Amino acid sequence: MLTNHLFTITTPLYYVNDRPHLGSCYTTIACDAISRFKRLEGKEVIFITGVDEHGQKIQRTAESNSISAEEHCNNISSKYSELWNTLNITYDRFVRTTDANHQNVVNQFFNNVKKSGDIYMGNQKGWYCVGCEEFKDISENTERPQCDIHKKDLEWRNEENLFFRLSKYQTKIEQLVTSNDFIHPISRRNEIIKFVSKGLKDFSISRVNVTWGLPVPGYDGHTFYVWFDALLGYLTATLNNGGEYKLEQLERSGWPADLHVIGKDILRFHAIYWPAMCMSAGIDIPTRIYGHGFLTREGNKMGKSLGNVLNPLTLYELVGIDPIRWYLLRDINFGFDGDFQNKRFIDLINNDLANTIGNLLNRTITMSRKWFNNKVPIVTVNGNELIKSKSVHTINIVRKELDRYNFLKASEGIIELAKQSNIYLNDNAPWVAIKNDENYDEVSACIYDVLESTRIIGILLQPLLPNLSSIMLKQLSYSPEKVWANDLVWGKLEQDIELPTPKPIINRLDTNIEI
Template sequence: MTKDTYYVTTPIYYPSDKLHIGHAYTTVAADTIARYKKMRGFDTMFLTGSDEHGQKIERKAQAAGKEAKEYVDQIVATFKNLWDKLDIEYDYFIRTTEARHEKVVQQIFEKLYDQGDIYKGKYEGWYCTPCEAFWTERQLEEAKEEKVCPDCHREVEWVEEESYFFKMSKYADRLLEHIKDHPEFIEPESRRNEMINFIENGLDDLSVSRTTFEWGIPVPIDDDHVIYVWIDALSNYLTAIGYQTDQENFEKYWPADLHLVGKDILRFHTIIWPIIIMALDLELPKQVFGHGWLLSETGKMSKSKGNVVDPVVLIDDFGKDAIRYYLLREVAFGTDGKYSTESLIQRINSDLANDLGNLLNRTVSMVDQYFDSEIPKVAEKADLDQELIDLAAQTKKEVEIEMEKLKYTVALEKIWNFVRRTNKYIDQTSPWLLAKEPAKRDRLKTVLYNLLESLRIIAVMLKPFLTEAPFKMGQQLGQLEAIEDADWEAATWGSLKTGVKVKNGEPMFPRIVLEEYFEKVEQRKEKSKDKDLKEREKMDLVEIKERITFSDFMDADIRVAEILEAEKIEGSNKLLKLQVDIGLEKRQLVAGIAKKFEAEAVIGKQILIVANLEPATIFGVKSEGMILAASDPEGNMVLSTVSSEIANGSQVK
């Protein structure tokens, strides 16, 4: 049966921090295919969202002194703000903290358990906290004689804990057969081959619960466990469209037509996710496309590396259409590409300002000058005209072919070939010379009509890619309403309204002088530094003490300690009595943090302490060390913690 719906998804992004340009790359690509399918008449569902549970979020929130939900609420607001600034037209934004999602995830877990696909066992193995991923010995890589995660290349830790396991191995042969029988299921081909090799090397059963943190959906049959990310986050593609809650809507859109993901999470979406779906006895998604990374000059963008490019700044500087165009045009979808501000500005100047903007400006100006702004009708044709008309039809067909293959770069290149050919048509016909001869006025009418009609068709074909320029073009061409209502078939020759007025407007894409832009960036940095300095002066921070020698510093033995117990000291409103594990032994500390931290909130935190202080008695309680914390003159305080789990007693050097 022919499906007249189209369901496309992005990954749901992790709200540990704000998003970077790489996340925008994925989401703009999904938005573009959704807009294109809508123009083709499909009932389209476009899903994005946020994956909000897990140990990393729990720790981030604790470090910020906030409840986990409060912490993710603030970060998710920045996600939605970014999508608004990029004109992302998602149909639903799912959050894994939604009550509906949590309830259905528990139902999924229980169903898999009841049918014997989930069992209770014990996990022993390597775990990467930043990626929230378990790894076998053979999957790990080595760096400087340390075992590291094969995805993020950071240190892993050995974990032993009770866990529920999902029988991945039970479905491995069935999945492998599906991938081989449906080559379109995983794209591009190089990634499909990687996944086939991964499965053929053998699949281990998957740990799908945790006991070492609480920020997650409780396992419905065991309160000591929370459901781990694989079932929680991946199930969003089902729960968002009504699985178990709105069956009519679910059946309307499932199976998904396209999961768009970065290549680093392709394995989760092409192995773990399909096996979960098989176990639920549902139809598999039609395609999972693993695109490449948008790299910075220092490699893959990562929040932890601090090498991310902020898309909000770029949008404010260059406009949303310029950013959308650059992301889709610069990097062949499926391969890695490199971001640079220089290449962005070059694209704006050459493609958007010179080719498209200049074509629009020249054409509208000539209609204004030669026909008092009124669009003329076709009068006298020539062979040259038919070449332009034929190329318009050919371009539309070629763009359709490339969009079905998600080759955005090629599709835009086809459109720009037509833009450049239309510019060449101006040079070939020389309207300014035709205007000098009254006998050639009919020919001039046809030439200008053809230029205006080419621009109208270009505007229609750009609607999936750009969200402002097509309508600015429509306004200047006197065709705004037609562009707003245009479906894909409107990109066909002959629909230009004549007898209406064109309107000169401001340049859609002003040229940017590279040196001037970077000079402004430097000025902005200086202003930011001045602002920070003024803020520091305003805060009246304590002056830095006299310098000490390295030897003096090394005399302080700073260790990682885990808080096991905490309670208020009776009679004091600012002191907590802490029992801490420093690896070699357990100790008691007294800390003046009670005004900022509840006793229950600090239990389980890994903090830094000075372990070799002479014992002291504070408020009648013995203290064997001192915790490290930072505070400002306004009374704000944060504890010195570690960025990921490490053995208690580890020394700070």
């Protein structure tokens, strides 16, 4: 049953024209961090991802590779699911729009929309880009117009298509997009408000002569426009819970989605077309749309023709998962554009993870083992309040920032606590104090406090760097509970327990490494 404990989040359904790139990896890792955070906060999460597989573009790509569209989709879809498994993404559902159940959902949805009187047959004339799968607003008399995005000739189309009465939803969509909660971040909201204020036009939802698509029931020769079909993939995935694929079951299956995370290029489809389609079909609209920015590389757009595309799998094989996650979440301001820079990547991993956090953990455990019989010290006097209060403060900051999907601020907070803890050690110099027996109790308290702040850092890193967090906590002989509120309490590290020999938590990256 739907409860407020449930949180449904989606990545876009990635278009299988090509194998996954760093951009899709970024979106998915961000959704994974949000999902992990929500689970740690006690929510039951439905994390949906998948692929969008229809359309003329796929058909043509397959033809040019001399394979069937089906074979092409199978190949690329498995590249996605394999990558998410390799990267330890905790998705719950992986939907393919070629699933038989999806067609069933699309047909039900279409019938609802038709019953609402929102479908009519019309003539669609105009310049079409197959790459965008979109008609362009360009005059008929233009000679050989090109797509701005794809730099390819547009094709003239003049065909009978089924249309969706988007114009009917003008007022409702206007109200929706101007509300505070629907579109994030705010800068993107303004783009959409502007677009809607110009007046919404009906759009065609079927194509003729495109065989690689779902047939429209009752209209021979028509297949669904790829976007109409793809957006419904979210519903199919939500219904994939062992029951029947009936739209009436949506509400009890976790719909509406609490959060659609998408790239800014597909915001219009999600923030305008999609809610209007849901309204027409009598389905709840998603709660929030988050449009994140684009990734460039060393200041340049990444693209096949430029030969500078970063293959996430190659990067993973080179550096492992923690550096990739840390860089994407820590360096890019979620919601805004980001630039991947080789040097910055190496510096961040080495400074933050190897030096600041890694050294803190390593030297504190080493001292504790050396002076306290390989154990966490027993504390008999109160330590300095400083590290305790900084830790508690950091817990609040990190939870607040993660709740706003501000990974950058959350990571900064964690690093700040690690830096403060290092400073605290340096200022107290327990390696000097321990030489005098009288200081034994104070040194015990000092070491315990830093071990404890390090444990809190390890806990706070769980949604961002699950792998590194688990390595850290093992070295502290600490097993986290499932809901982190129980772990995020000062003083949970048991005294007088064995600490294993510390090992570096991450390999330093060679500064000459070429990514």
